[in-house]
Amino acid sequence: MKSSTNSYYITVGESIRFRLNEYLKKDYSSILVVSDDNVAALYMDDILRNFPGKPVFKSIVQAGEQSKNIETYYQLHTEAIKYGLDRQSLIIALGGGVVGDLAGFAAATFMRGIDYIQMPTTILAHDSSVGGKVAINHELGKNLIGNFYPPAAVIYDIDTLGSLSEREIRSGYAELIKEALIADREFFGSLLKTDIYNVKKTQLKNHLELGIKIKAHIVEMDERESGVRKHLNLGHTLGHALESDLGYGKLTHGEAVAIGLLFSLHVSEQLFDEELPFEKLLHLLKNNRYPLHGIDYHTERLINKMKSDKKSVKSRIQMVLLTEVGLPVVKELEDSDIDKYLKSFIVRMVGK
Known part of the structure; x- marks a missing residue:
């Protein structure tokens, strides 16, 4: 490296x-x-x-x-x-x-x-x-x-x-899912079929090495996050805001990022009018017992948290989105757009 x-x-x-x-x-x-x-x-x-x-x-x-x-x-x-x-x-x-x-x-x-x-x-x-x-x-x-x-x-x-506890396993695999979504369609496909609590050591080592390879490659291209390294923030805009708003420890980092990944796919589908693997990811998270229900989404507070995040620019919220698996883009969004997407996301998650 x-x-x-x-x-x-x-x-x-x-x-x-x-x-x-x-x-x-x-x-x-x-x-x-x-x-x-x-x-x-x-x-x-x-x-x-x-x-x-x-x-x-x-x-x-x-x-x-x-x-x-x-x-x-x-x-x-x-x-x-x-x-x-x-x-x-x-x-x-x-x-x-x-x-x-x-x-x-x-x-x-x-x-x-x-x-x-x-x-x-x-x-x-x-x-x-x-x-x-x-x-x-x-x-x-x-x-x-x-x-x-x-x-x-x-x-x-x-x-x-x-x-590791189940909670810690969930938290870690959320970042592996993120890396697969931004860079490796085949890796993402294999994760969709994974029971993360019953992974053999050789398979876990393979998953970790794939995730590290993606991370290292991106960091070598952009060490100080002026360009493509921002793609590693997929799922983190809402994820960090939820962590902070709910109080650190209520959700683990990865559990919050997992919800953030779903939100990123939701926004991407709305913005680009493309079909993305929202339902497949939701199925993977549900099968592996990620906490997706009973979350208090206070839209105004979350938007303020997103704006104070170090990834925001001039108080405009930056989000990493996907045009398809393996093709991330960074978009600046208005508060009103985030509010709209959050509300439709909450509706979409109810009953899931």
Whole structure:
């Protein structure tokens, strides 16, 4: 994977968390492993055993999106200073997207930037760990405080995915569905036939590698999201707004994005007068028990959230839409159009 500042390897495999020294390019002065309380209980000791005789420290944050805040970010800096980290130190982000974003942003800003490694432990983090976007949330919006800061490596031990809950599996597969919709019709077709809770390890590895390949290819073309990287935001305009409006944690990121994907297909059908796989996607989500009902769609609040999103331009809402599977486009829409599409989407979802 090439970025403007470095090239880094993305390694997907089994039991590779026990061989981290094979993937480190430098002899770091010290290492800080950042994880959440759920993941640390399962895998922290495995990581620490890789570095006998080296100054290795751990920092454990509360699991959940609520940890992506300024207080936890500041606490990581405090601990890094107390532990004596310097510019030759390494931060390892061991966990899902929250830990990756939080620890990555801490690494990007500690002493103006030190190396960090992404070690995803969720399906969702296959997406967030690649591409160098790191951020924390503001109470007024998601990921509004952050940076573009590529990792030194992504080391993805898929054995750690065996401990995921159904909710976390749903959340991760929503991003795989997104990547398939924007770039790979055949991949999307295979996902339509997938029972995401009973995927064999070889099939899961294949899905993850396809998703990462799509993400990496797009990021290499447009690292700082001035063009085609915006396509990766398919489903995120409404998804982020729902997450923020309902309160972080009510829906997982991927569950909110899944609803956002349906909304994007709905708007695309209306705007381009094209038949898109809305019903097929809805069937896939229902079969895999995504929460699609009982959602409080407050249209005025959601529109305001969309306008404050970092993807909006001059308070005009930008949406990624599809003219067909594999052909995304970015459109700016008026508030009145979004209001109309939201209301017709809500009607369409009732009784589904």
